[in-house]
Amino acid sequence: MRRLEAGSPSGIGLIIHAAVAHRPRSSRDSMHDDENVLCGTMQIGAVTVDPPVVMAPMAGVTDGPFLSVVSRFGVGMVTSEMMSAEGCRRKDPSAERILAVPARVSVPTAIQIFGAHPEVMGDAARAAEDRGAAVIDINAGCPVRKIVRQGAGAALLLDPDRLMRLVETVKRAVSIPVTVKTRLGWDKNTLNVLDVCRRLERAGADAVTVHARTARQIYSGQADWTWIGELKRELSIPVIGNGDVTSPSDFFRMKSQTGCDAVMIGRGALGNPWLFQVIAQLCRPQRAEAPRPQWEDFRRTVHELAEMFIQEKPKAIGALKKHLVWYTKGCPNASVWRYRLMSAPDGASLLNVFDAYVLELAASQADVLTCKVRDNGLAQEHL
Ligand SMILES: Cc1cc2nc3c(=O)[nH]c(=O)nc-3n(C[C@H](O)[C@H](O)[C@H](O)COP(=O)(O)O)c2cc1C
Structure with a gap:
């Protein structure tokens, strides 16, 4: 790894x-x-x-x-x-x-x-x-x-x-x-x-x-x-x-x-x-123990958040969508998937849409840290 x-x-x-x-x-x-x-x-x-x-x-x-x-x-x-x-x-x-x-x-x-x-x-x-x-x-x-x-x-x-x-x-x-x-x-x-x-x-x-x-x-x-x-x-x-x-x-x-x-x-x-x-x-x-995050880690983190969220605030699907949209920020093709996420009718379909997006990301050249951690170009190549 x-x-x-x-x-x-x-x-x-x-x-x-x-x-x-x-x-x-x-x-x-x-x-x-x-x-x-x-x-x-x-x-x-x-x-x-x-x-x-x-x-x-x-x-x-x-x-x-x-x-x-x-x-x-x-x-x-x-x-x-x-x-x-x-x-x-x-x-x-x-x-x-x-x-x-x-x-x-x-x-x-x-x-x-x-x-x-x-x-x-x-x-x-x-x-x-x-x-x-x-x-x-x-x-x-x-x-x-x-x-x-x-x-x-x-x-x-x-x-x-x-x-x-x-x-x-x-x-x-x-x-x-x-x-x-x-x-x-x-x-x-x-x-x-x-x-x-x-x-x-x-x-x-x-x-x-x-x-x-x-x-x-x-x-x-x-x-x-x-x-x-x-x-x-x-x-x-x-x-x-x-x-x-x-x-x-x-x-x-x-x-x-x-x-x-x-x-x-x-x-x-x-x-x-x-x-x-x-x-x-x-x-x-x-x-230095933290492994460089992979798209599966990205997916797992979001699921963990979503599961707690749905359990505690089952009616707050709109707020959960907001979180998922924030997670997509910086990732390729995010605007298309943001629209799909916002259109999901319930928590389960929201997570299905999110998983489909993660599959697309995993198949691409994109990397979690490169997408998520902007560094003004400084040291990005060292991360
Ligand atoms: C949605 C939202 C909610 C916030 N709620 C609080 C709050 O409850 N208490 C507080 O002191 N500041 C609150 N803030 C201000 C933030 O703590 C922070 O001071 C501000 O966003 C500037 O920091 P940033 O540029 O890193 O976002 C809130 C900001 C946002 C965007």
Whole structure:
């Protein structure tokens, strides 16, 4: 069986060399240009994140089935969908499903909570700790109107005093680390992330994650990573960078340009757990055990996800189609098969269509990693 050779010295050397070349001269001179600088573990309290790459929280996506699959591919930590603290207090089924995630995931799991009332947030955090969360993450960046209207998510950037009270109360409620995920500010006229994060550190936050856009931007424009570097220089607690990382070379570029302690990946990991596998392999070549994935592995991964999904959410066939379509991204002839997948009437026929596509892929010259892991041409030949 062919091995995943991403960890060959020439492979990682080429990617790291290219990443380091982007680094400003002053920091390039003061840092060791090797994988220890770019791939060192991140420590959040007693939680070790190894390698320093984190699955982002994504509502409607990072549920139990998704995270139990992703967690087997070398990611250092995963984050649940955001859980409503009020919903947790009411024992809503959606909150209960999120609380059940850590038990089925094989890496440290952060449960993300949102809300505006300190005591309710403290209770939700305690419930998450009781169910095995390794970290509590407070959502201070969600721009969705339904969340902001409650004074939660990105609205907390407009009310930092409340955010500090939330953090202090949640810290008192649990013994595990408490992190905060936020954005650069509400809009381009209120870029207060540096001030907010300095205060978060004083309030006891154990790490911060910054999606380098404003709330108003939602996903428009490009994430401005310079703010992540600024934060790293300002803070003593770990800084997790987030925004627009979709390849191993993006991972190394963000690490080297900003000095961040870990990189969080969201959209780039949809239908693509191999992105984590390649990053893990590049970071930890000495652990080079992962075989290079074949189309049968690709098929098995999707079936595993689909079976859990159908069992737990039998009515959510539309959401499952979305996952399968994400898996086809980057593969030859995907647009034709996407249409066929979207037309499938039920779970069984959806998987039949998917299997037929995999047969076509297996008979082609295509290779799983070449299709799935974009690398801006860098080091692709070494993977
Ligand atoms: C469908 C979707 C759902 C998301 N849900 C959440 C969420 O529940 N909590 C949160 O903090 N961020 C959420 N985000 C934002 C992501 O965590 C991440 O910050 C953003 O996608 C930028 O990272 P990326 O460029 O790697 O995707 C969501 C993003 C998407 C696309």
